Structures are given as structure tokens and as C-alpha cells.
Amino acid sequence: MRRWPRDIDNKDSNSLKEDIGKYYLTKPLQENINLFKNNILKLDDTVIYREFKNKKGDLKFCLIFIDGMSDREIINENIVLPLMKEDLNDQLNNIVDYVKEEVLIIDDVIKTDEIEKILKSLLYGDTLLLVDGFNEGLLLNTKGWQTRAIAEPPSETVVKGPREGFNESLNVNTSLIRRKINSPSLKFQRKEIGVRTNTKICIIYMEGIVNTKILEELTNRLDKIDIEGVFGTGQIQELISDSPLSPFKTIGNTERPDVVASKLLQGRIAILCDGSPMAITLPYLFIEHFQINEDYYDNFIYASINRILRVVAFIITVATPGVYVAFIAFHKELIPTKLALSIYAAKQGVPLPTVIETLLMIIVFEIIREAGLRLPKHIGAAVSIVGALVLGDAAVNAKFVSAPIVIVTAIAGICELILYEMNSGIIISRFIFLILASLLGLYGVIFASMGLILHLMSIKSFGIPYMLNLIDLDKYNIRDAGIRAPWWLLKYRTKFIARDKVRSKNYINRRNRE
Numbered sequence: 001m002r003r004w005p006r007d008i009d010n011k012d013s014n015s016l017k018e019d020i021g022k023y024y025l026t027k028p029l030q031e032n033i034n035l036f037k038n039n040i041l042k043l044d045d046t047v048i049y050r051e052f053k054n055k056k057g058d059l060k061f062c063l064i065f066i067d068g069m070s071d072r073e074i075i076n077e078n079i080v081l082p083l084m085k086e087d088l089n090d091q092l093n094n095i096v097d098y099v100k101e102e103v104l105i106i107d108d109v110i111k112t113d114e115i116e117k118i119l120k121s122l123l124y125g126d127t128l129l130l131v132d133g134f135n136e137g138l139l140l141n142t143k144g145w146q147t148r149a150i151a152e153p154p155s156e157t158v159v160k161g162p163r164e165g166f167n168e169s170l171n172v173n174t175s176l177i178r179r180k181i182n183s184p185s186l187k188f189q190r191k192e193i194g195v196r197t198n199t200k201i202c203i204i205y206m207e208g209i210v211n212t213k214i215l216e217e218l219t220n221r222l223d224k225i226d227i228e229g230v231f232g233t234g235q236i237q238e239l240i241s242d243s244p245l246s247p248f249k250t251i252g253n254t255e256r257p258d259v260v261a262s263k264l265l266q267g268r269i270a271i272l273c274d275g276s277p278m279a280i281t282l283p284y285l286f287i288e289h290f291q292i293n294e295d296y297y298d299n300f301i302y303a304s305i306n307r308i309l310r311v312v313a314f315i316i317t318v319a320t321p322g323v324y325v326a327f328i329a330f331h332k333e334l335i336p337t338k339l340a341l342s343i344y345a346a347k348q349g350v351p352l353p354t355v356i357e358t359l360l361m362i363i364v365f366e367i368i369r370e371a372g373l374r375l376p377k378h379i380g381a382a383v384s385i386v387g388a389l390v391l392g393d394a395a396v397n398a399k400f401v402s403a404p405i406v407i408v409t410a411i412a413g414i415c416e417l418i419l420y421e422m423n424s425g426i427i428i429s430r431f432i433f434l435i436l437a438s439l440l441g442l443y444g445v446i447f448a449s450m451g452l453i454l455h456l457m458s459i460k461s462f463g464i465p466y467m468l469n470l471i472d473l474d475k476y477n478i479r480d481a482g483i484r485a486p487w488w489l490l491k492y493r494t495k496f497i498a499r500d501k502v503r504s505k506n507y508i509n510r511r512n513r514e
Contacts, residue, residue, distance in 0.1 A: 024113040029060050029132035036064055040119060047122075052080060054088050059095065060132035069125035071144025078105040079129065079140060096134050104129075108141035120198060147172060153255035153277070160297035165255045170200055170274035173257070177204060177270075180261035185209070191222060193236070197229035200274040201236065204260070209267045209498050214283065214462045218269055232276035243459050247425040250461040252284040259293050267498025283461035283497055285468050287481050289422045290314070295484050304483035310418060311482060317415035317426055318452075321358050322433030322445050324408045328354045330441030342404075349399040355438035357401045361409040362434075364391065366427065369413070464497055 025032050033049060041047045050063040061083055063075060082103050088095060100109050112118060113136045118128055125143035150172070152158055153165030166173045174188055189203040201222075205215060221240040230236060237251045238244055254260060255277050260270045263281045271280045290310040295303035327335055328343065335343070350357065368391075392406045416426050429452055436444030459466035479485035480494075 023115050025115065025118075025130070025135045025137055027133055027135045029062060029130055032130050032137075033062055033064075035115075040115070041122075050075075050080070052084065054086065055084055059088055062130045063127055064122065064130070065127040065142060066122060066125070069123075069145050070127055070142040074106070074142045074144065075127055079127070079142075096131055096136055096138065099129070099131070100138055104138070104140065106140045106142070110139040111136055112139060113137065120192075123198070124200070143171075148277075150176070156254065156256055156259075156293070158256075159294055161293055162256070162258050164257060166257065166272075166277040166279060168275050168277055170202060170272055173272050173277075173279070174202055174204070176257040177260055177264075180257055181206070181264065186264070193222065193225050193227070194230040195226070195228050197231070199230040201230075202272045204264060204270040204272065206264050206267070209265070209493070210269060211267060211497060214464075214497075215269060217462055218282065230273065233271060233273045233278045233280045234276075236271060236273060237280050242461055246455070246459055247428040248286070248422070248456065248459065248466075249424075250282075250284050250459060250466060252281040252288055253278050253421075254281065254293075255279070256293060262293075262296065267493050283464040285461065285464070285494075286456055286459075286466050287468075289419060290482075291480075291484075300484050300486045307483060313415035313418045314422070314426070317412045317419070318429045319433055319445060319449070320412045320415075321362060321408055321430060322437035322448065323442075324404070325355050325358055325434060326437040326441045326445055329438060343402070346402040346404055350402050351399075352401070354405070355434065357405045358409070358434060359431075361395075361401055361405050362412070362430065365409055365413045369417075468494070 025035075033051070036047070037049060046067045048063075048065055048067050050065075051060065052062075053060055063079065065075065082105060083099065086099075086103050088098070096111060100111060110121075118137060118139060121139045122128055125145060127140045127142040129138040129140060131137075147169040148167040150164050150167060152163040156165070164176065166176065178186065183206070185207045187205055187207050191201050191203065192198045193201060203215075203218065203222075218240065222236075225236070225239050227235070227239065233253060237249070237253065240251070242250050252263075260279050260281060264270060268281050268283065271282075290307050295307060298306075332340060347354075352360070392410075395401045396403050396406060412430065416423060419426060429448075432451070433445060433448040436448045438444070440447065456467050457465075479489055
């Protein structure tokens with residue numbers, strides 16, 4: 001048993017962390033109090049030290065907790081009050097165990113003397129109970145910080161389906177998922193990442209359905225994370241991604257518990273991070289960009305039409321500016337005569353080449369879009385609409401750009417907004433298409449298309465091909481790819497992702513009989 005070194009003030013932060021893992025509590029109560037007050041948690045006015053005595057046993061106690069992280073009502077009524085009133089004279093030899101088992105009205109109590117373990121629990125809202133003459137303390141679950149109420153997620157508009165979204169509390173978020181999947185196969189594994197923040201995360205999966213190789217790979221990648229602080233799932237997403245340099249994300253994210261629950265049943269894995277309302281899911285396939293939660297609450301015909309429209313919108317937003325520049329600069333003879341004359345008349349007096357016009361208008365559109373997102377909600381929409389109308393009309397009247405360019409840019413921009421979660425990949429791909437089209441015409445568009453397809457084919461998400469549902473034309477995989485088949489046909493999970501492919505109880509029973 002090692003006591004805390006007296007020269008701790010002269011040690012750096014790394015040595016301090018090593019010392020915390022080596023030392024333990026001692027028997028004198030005042031020494032333990034001084035250990036926290038003058039060394040470990042010194043100069044921290046949020047730490048509360050509540051010393052008191054037992055009326056009948058004359059025993060000295062001390063409670064240590066952090067103001068704002070712990071629930072004072074629980075501390076006063078379930079800890080302080082019972083300890084003051086209980087007759088402890090007959091339990092002096094085994095007072096700590098007696099208090100733990102028969103006095104405290106707390107659902108979670110841990111006995112320990114390890115300073116490292118105590119410090120982690122204190123910083124996360126627990127309370128430490130010290131007893132004079134004993135070198136072991138009790139860690140009491142008194143977490144009680146304020147959390148944001150459960151509300152509709154602002155980043156995912158809900159038309160049909162549940163209107164509850166995650167908040168910043170890890171415990172609340174796990175309970176939301178537990179309410180969706182009432183099964184003992186639903187598993188939660190907690191870890192801590194971040195050298196200084198010790199951020200708590202939770203890995204969620206369905207035992208018996210999840211691919212164990214993917215789960216092992218995820219655990220290995222999380223264990224290798226070496227970063228000072230983690231404040232959200234976005235950092236984790238970047239650190240464990242297969243292709244961090246690709247503009248297309250290989251890990252999904254959502255604020256909706258029903259979306260996470262649905263993906264868990266498909267064999268995917270979810271990660272929640274304390275302090276973040278966003279969950280990440282993996283593996284993530286390219287086709288999932290076009291699948292939204294509303295597809296599974298609408299009629300399958302309407303959902304399939306909308307999904308096809310999203311695929312068309314992706315092609316339009318990426319290729320339209322480049323195709324327009326290619327036709328105007330290299331292939332005028334392919335444009336219908338009346339349309340060519342109209343475009344030629346609109347370009348009269350415009351000093352800039354077509355490719356420069358297009359580049360400038362796309363950049364302006366992205367600036368307006370970003371401004372609309374960052375401004376307060378009550379003025380963001382107005383600024384976006386007024387900015388687009390006023391600037392577009394003024395630019396055309398001033399002969400700074402031609403009217404067809406404004407139309408092309410607006411169509412591409414609107415289609416981009418439909419697929420907002422893919423905006424980085426869309427923006428970069430659109431510029432590549434535009435530059436190659438300005439150099440090689442339609443050949444440039446063809447080369448850009450080939451390059452985009454090859455890039456998407458080369459990406460993997462935790463060993464699963466990114467384009468799986470588009471290159472593997474398995475009859476069960478394609479039923480929930482470009483279209484959504486009716487529910488009675490969705491009997492199987494996606495190939496390679498889930499260990500157990502069968503989703504229907506009748507199919508499982510039939511398979512067992514066979």
C-alpha cells in the first residue's frame with residue numbers, strides 16, 4: 001500500500017497521471033481529505049467537501065463530490081441523513097460494509113481504495129464517501145447533471161415516424177434504443193477514449209446478427225485511437241474511417257433512435273458518444289446516401305419513386321455544370337438550333353468565358369448556402385432566398401453572367417440540397433467534372449465519370465465493398481437498394497454485413513425444420 005508522495009507539486013502532468021494509478025487511500029480521514037483538496041483536485045472550487053459526524057456513534061465521515069455533476073437531493077436524503085441517524089456503535093469493525101449494505105439508499109455502490117478509479121468516478125458525477133479509520137471509500141452513484149429534453153432532431157426533418165431524437169446524455173440515448181429493441185440480444189459495450197477527456201462511448205450491436213469480424217475490427221481501431229480529447233462522434237468517425245481522404249463518407253451518422261434501431265437489426269454496429277447527440281453506424285454503403293427514414297414509413301411505391309429521384313438528383317448535381325460547359329465550349333453542333341440561338345443571345349455582352357461563369361456561380365451558391373446554415377434560423381432562410389434572387393437577377397442584368405448559367409447553377413444547387421449528407425463528395429466531384437469538361441469536352445465528362453466509378457468501387461467500409469448493393473445483383477440485396485420492395489419481400493438482410501441473413505420468424509422456423 002503506497003501513500004501519496006509529498007513532492008507531487010513538482011511533478012508534470014504525465015508523472016501525475018502515473019502516480020494516480022499507483023497510490024491508494026489511507027486510514028486517517030484528514031489525510032485523505034488533504035490528498036484531494038491540496039493535491040489531486042487543488043484549486044478547483046467546484047469540488048465540495050462535506051464533513052459530518054454520526055450522532056450515535058461519533059464517527060467522522062466526509063463526502064466529496066463536484067457541484068453541478070451530482071444530485072444534491074440524493075446526497076442529502078439518501079446518504080447524509082441515514083448516516084447521521086443510524087446507530088453505528090455495534091458495527092465499528094466492519095463499518096464500511098455495513099454502511100454499503102444496510103444504511104445507504106443508493107442503487108449503485110462500489111467499495112474501492114484505488115485513487116485512479118475514484119478520480120474517474122468523481123469527475124463523472126459520482127460521490128466519494130470516506131470513513132475515518134478506514135482505507136477504503138465508497139463510490140456512490142449520484143449523477144444528476146442537467147440534460148437537454150428529448151425533441152425532434154433538427155438535422156433530420158420528420159414527416160412520418162417517431163419525432164424523438166438523441167440528446168447529449170449517453171444514458172438517455174442508450175435508453176431510447178433499448179425502448180425500440182426489447183431483446184436480450186441487444187448488447188452495449190462501454191469504453192473510454194481521449195487521453196485527457198476520458199470520454200465515454202458505447203458500442204451497440206445485436207448479438208447473433210452482427211458480423212463478429214467487423215466488431216473485432218472496430219474494437220481494434222478504437223483501441224488504437226490516441227488523441228487528447230474527444231467531444232463528439234465526428235472525431236471518432238474520422239479516426240476509424242477506412243478512407244479518410246475520400247470525400248465520400250464510409251461511416252453513417254444520424255440523430256434518430258429509430259434509424260439506429262433499424263440498422264442494428266440489419267446487422268450493423270452503432271456508436272454513441274457522451275456529449276454528442278449524433279450516433280454513427282457502420283458499415284456504411286454508398287446506396288445508403290439515397291435511403292432515408294421516410295422510405296420505411298411511406299408506401300413502397302412512393303418510397304421507390306423518391307429513391308430513384310434522389311439517384312437522378314445526384315447525377316444532375318454532379319454532371320450538369322460540366323455537361324453544359326462541354327456543349328457550349330466544344331460541341332455546339334449537338335445543341336438544337338433554337339436552344340443554341342437562345343443561349344447565344346443570352347451570352348451577348350458577357351465578358352467571361354462559360355467555364356469561369358459556371359465556377360463563379362457555383363462558388364457564390366455555396367457561399368449563400370453556408371450563410372443560410374450559419375445565420376440564426378429566423379433570418380437564415382430569408383437571407384438565402386433574397387441573396388439568390390437579388391444576386392442572380394443583378395448579375396444577369398449587369399451582363400456579369402448569362403441567364404442560362406444561373407439556371408444550370410440553380411438546378412445543380414437544388415439537387416445538392418436533396419443529398420445534403422453527401423455534400424462534400426458532390427462538391428468535389430462537380431468541380432472535377434467541370435474542369436475536365438472545360439479541357440476535353442464530353443470526353444472529359446466521360447473520363448470524370450469513369451474516375452468517380454473506379455474511386456467508389458475501390459472504397460471499403462470495414463471490409464465491406466462500398467458499392468455492394470450496386471455490384472452484387474443478389475435478388476435479396478437489390479430489394480432494398482435503388483428501390484424499396486414491400487415489407488413482405490424483405491425477408492433477408494444484406495449479404496456479408498450480417499451473420500444471420502434471415503429476418504422473418506417463419507423463414508427461421510422453416511430453415512430449422514429443413
